[in-house]
Amino acid sequence: MLKQEAEFTAEEAEMAARGKGPEIDPAAELPPPDEEGLASPAEPAEAEAIAPSEAEQLKAERDQLLDRLARLQAEFENARKRAEREKNEHREFVTGSVVEQFLPVLDNFELALKSKGSAEQLRSGVELIVKQMEEVLNKMQVAVVPAVGEAFDPRVHEALGTVDRDDMPDQHVAEEIRRGYKLRERLIRPALVRVARNAKQVDE
Numbered sequence: 001m002l003k004q005e006a007e008f009t010a011e012e013a014e015m016a017a018r019g020k021g022p023e024i025d026p027a028a029e030l031p032p033p034d035e036e037g038l039a040s041p042a043e044p045a046e047a048e049a050i051a052p053s054e055a056e057q058l059k060a061e062r063d064q065l066l067d068r069l070a071r072l073q074a075e076f077e078n079a080r081k082r083a084e085r086e087k088n089e090h091r092e093f094v095t096g097s098v099v100e101q102f103l104p105v106l107d108n109f110e111l112a113l114k115s116k117g118s119a120e121q122l123r124s125g126v127e128l129i130v131k132q133m134e135e136v137l138n139k140m141q142v143a144v145v146p147a148v149g150e151a152f153d154p155r156v157h158e159a160l161g162t163v164d165r166d167d168m169p170d171q172h173v174a175e176e177i178r179r180g181y182k183l184r185e186r187l188i189r190p191a192l193v194r195v196a197r198n199a200k201q202v203d204e
Contacts, residue, residue, distance in 0.1 A: 101136045105129060137181070145180030147173045147191045156180060158190040162197045170198035 112125045137143075145156045152159065152171050163174050173193045180191030 098140065101139065102133070105133045105136065108132065141184050142188070143182050145182055145187070145191045147176040147180065147193050149173065152193070152195045156182070156187055156190055157193050157195075159195050160192055162195045164199060165196035166198060166200060168196040168198060170196060170201040172196050 108125070108129045112122060112129065115122060115125060117125075147157065149168075150157075150173050151169075152173055157173060157180070160177055165174050168174055172195070173191075174196035175194040176191055177194065178192035181188045
């Protein structure tokens, strides 16, 4: 054992004389890392310091958005109620205007009922009232649907039945049972009619 140590010492002495040292593993000389001595990263500490202020900012932004949403909802509800109220007021105004135009017609009907004239006079009075009502309807752009003599049109005519007529074209309106009316181009009520059936034209 002493011999081996002496040889090693002599070898080291020889290498030292040549300017070389013994081969040493650099990793072997490094001391183990001190876990307690390692510096902790700065980010977690900064995050802990910044987190409260960010949370306050997010809370403030959330409160602002909720307040804005509540205001928008209130404005929308107010606008909806205002539109509904204006719609009802417009409907009442239009209805009132229509009723006002028919009040004179109603007055004349009441006068006709109170009249003690003959049946012919009463008839003449009713004819005048009907004419007055037609004038009111014309002012409102309400027109009568053409019927007798017109070709039957299911879009504006409602057939109650057919009648045999050799003096009229087939499938034309022969009789009008009840008048039909249109408001401009919109049909209010179809005309109730009987349609001619011309046997001669059918056979041909």
